[in-house]
Amino acid sequence: MKPTEIQVGKTYRNRGRGNTHRTVLKIAKGIPVTWFGAGDPPDEPVVRYRYPEGQEGVLYLSSFAVWAGSEVSE
Numbered sequence: 001m002k003p004t005e006i007q008v009g010k011t012y013r014n015r016g017r018g019n020t021h022r023t024v025l026k027i028a029k030g031i032p033v034t035w036f037g038a039g040d041p042p043d044e045p046v047v048r049y050r051y052p053e054g055q056e057g058v059l060y061l062s063s064f065a066v067w068a069g070s071e072v073s074e
Contacts, residue, residue, distance in 0.1 A: 003065040006047065015069035022049040022064075025056070033058045 006012070011023040026048040035041035047064040050056050059067065 001065050001068045001070070003061045006061060006065055006068065011072040012068040013070055013072050014067055018069055021052055021072055022057070023052075024049050027061060031058055033060065
């Protein structure tokens with residue numbers, strides 16, 4: 001998906017089988033996220049999301065968009 005397609009309050013499934021769902025809670029710069037890459041981290045918004053089981057996680061918006069295969073329609 002494109003980063004511009006990711007919206008707060010929407011639930012997305014992963015590419016491939018689509019077994020994993022994540023609901024977007026917030027998209028903003030300044031949300032703490034661990035950067036494992038070489039060099040400086042991206043200067044972009046971060047997505048805070050929740051799994052159906054209740055755990056929360058964070059990813060850079062571009063990474064979340066690559067992970068997301070489609071929106072889950074309810």
